[in-house]
Amino acid sequence: MKRNWKVTVTAALALMMLFSMAGCTAAPAEGLWKDAMYTEDAALGEGAKTMAVEIAAGDQSITLTIKTDKETVGDALMEHELISGDVGEFGLYVKNVNGILADYDVDGYYWAFYINGEYAMTGVDMTPIHEGENYRLERAK
Numbered sequence: 001m002k003r004n005w006k007v008t009v010t011a012a013l014a015l016m017m018l019f020s021m022a023g024c025t026a027a028p029a030e031g032l033w034k035d036a037m038y039t040e041d042a043a044l045g046e047g048a049k050t051m052a053v054e055i056a057a058g059d060q061s062i063t064l065t066i067k068t069d070k071e072t073v074g075d076a077l078m079e080h081e082l083i084s085g086d087v088g089e090f091g092l093y094v095k096n097v098n099g100i101l102a103d104y105d106v107d108g109y110y111w112a113f114y115i116n117g118e119y120a121m122t123g124v125d126m127t128p129i130h131e132g133e134n135y136r137l138e139r140a141k
Helices: 002-022 031-035 073-079
Strands: 042-044 049-057 060-068 083-088 091-097 110-115 134-140
Touching: 049 073, 060 073, 073 083, 091 110, 091 134
Parallel strands: 042 060, 049 134
Antiparallel strands: 049 060, 083 091, 110 134
16 A cells, blocks of 8 residues: 555656646747747848848747848848748738738738838838848738
């Protein structure tokens, strides 16, 4: 009988340790971010130029620091498969950023592009990279 009690206590302690360790892992992304490629800040690529791009959707945002030899913000983002969309007469209409969809025709949202906190007058595919500028893509309505 004593042996069974020890086995039960040992098993219970092992289960408690297992569940407490499971609580230490990062929670999987949910909602808008469930299909995101990156859910935390990250550094990507190699190259002579460095740019930081903040991606904001819902109540979450991350900053990706990208090193590249590309000339435009859009080319640098496409190099890492971070954006996609449709090309039209006005350039690239970005519909997907970091795996997060914003398609005005489908859900009423779009990707707003900001440079140094100001709404950009050019699209990502026509904006040259200037080190020190702050770029932001925000899912907006």
